[in-house]
Amino acid sequence: MVDWELAISIGSKLAGEGPVVTRAEADEVVAELRADADHSTGLVRDFTGLSAPDHTAPVLVVDRPGWVRANAEGFQVATGPMMRKLSDKRVPKGIAHAVGSKVTGAEVGGLLGFLAGKVLGQFDPFYEPSGRLLLVAPNIVHVERELDVDPTDFRLWVCLHEETHRVQFTAVPWMRDHLFSEIEAISDTLEPSSFLEGGLERITEAVRNSRKGSLVDMFSTPEQREILDRVTGMMSLLEGHADVVMDDVGPQVIGSVKEIRAKFTKRRQGVGTLDRLLRRLLGLEAKMAQYRDGARFVRAVVDKVGMDEFNAVWAEPAHLPSKAELSDHDGWIRRVLG
Known part of the structure; x- marks a missing residue:
């Protein structure tokens, strides 16, 4: 249903190459990010008490096209159950299949191209057997220049956040399987006919009415929203936990961490109109809320x-x-800790 190679091609072209650096500068950035990721492991372990076996998930320092390809591979795994269900119910033949897969490939490529210039790092839980950590070097360089912050401090700060995600998924053995089970649960609720009907109208309504939420919200049934609420709770915990680590461990090893956080938070708010629209439609504004709500929960508990x-x-x-x-940490404490 998706021409993944077309998606990768389009996404890579739309992403661009990022800031101009010399070969020597690029080599230095890659080496520093690898060292920072390795250094972060012990810092995260000491602060959180979570112990992950060393080198259970590889660290890859990638460019934008590399991030696009890695995420296309992850999307294939994540959307596999849904795609299989839709294909079983509605199997296009011949030219219809070829055209349909290219259309969806172009759509996915456009999404990946938009995101590829914005992501600093990411833990990919879908990579076998234990996931992998991706650090997007050109984006990290671009943001550190834009914010005019100390590059060495900024790179370690980013690595602390992303390494926390690697530790979360490798120190907590059930986390990956639980995420996969939630994806399967969403797929089980799909009714292909209702999912495919009225798609254009829903997208148009989402664009016109900012109160309608993201495209994910527009296609969610009550049962799916219940599952998505559970996933939101989990992802908010993971993101907030990582933000707490990067900011609270930071002062021990990063002299300018307060300056970095202040500038980075201000940058998140300073996007243009088109960027805000795309972020809302793609649910990225909700992701920003996950950092905020999750960090507040972790700190309170x-x-x-x-x-x-x-x-x-x-x-x-x-x-x-x-x-x-x-938003009710006392309720969680009563339920879980008694």
Whole structure:
């Protein structure tokens, strides 16, 4: 249903190459990011109490096209259950199949091209057997120049956040399987006819009415929204936890961490109109809320019961906070810690 190679080609072209650097500068950035990721492992372990086996998930320093290809591969895995269900119910033949796969390939490529210039780093949980960490070197260089911050400090700051995600997924053995099971659950709720009908009208309504939310919201049934709320709780925890680590560990090893955080937060708010529209449609504004809400939850619980007690959140899927508990940390404490 998706021409993935076309998606990669289009996404790579739309992404561009990023800032101009010499070969020597590029080699220096790659080496520093690899060293920072390795250095971050121990810092994250000491702060969080989470112990992940060393080198269980590879660290890749990539350019924008490399990020596009890696995410196309991840999308193939993540959307596999949904694609199989849609294909079983509605199997196009011949030229219809060829045209359809290229259209969807172009759409996915456009999405990847837009995101490829914005992502600094990412843990890819879909890569077998234990995931992989991606650090997008040109984007990190672009942002550190744009913010006019110390490059060495900024690179370690980014690595602290992303390495926390690697630790979360490799130190908590059930996390990947739980994420996959939620994706399967969403796929099980899909009714191909209702999913495919009225697509253009829904997209148009989402563009016209900012209160309607993202495209994900427009296609969600009540049952799907219940699953998405669970996923939101989990992802908000992971993102907020990583933000707390990068900011609280930062002062020990990053002299300019307060300046970096202030400038970075201001940059998040300073996007243009088109960029804001695309972020809303793609659900990226919700992701920004995940950082904020998740960090607030983590700090509130840790301040009240300490890190050791907070780490009960990693014991089993039932201990993950719900979307509602993100703003009710006392409710989570009562439910999980008694």
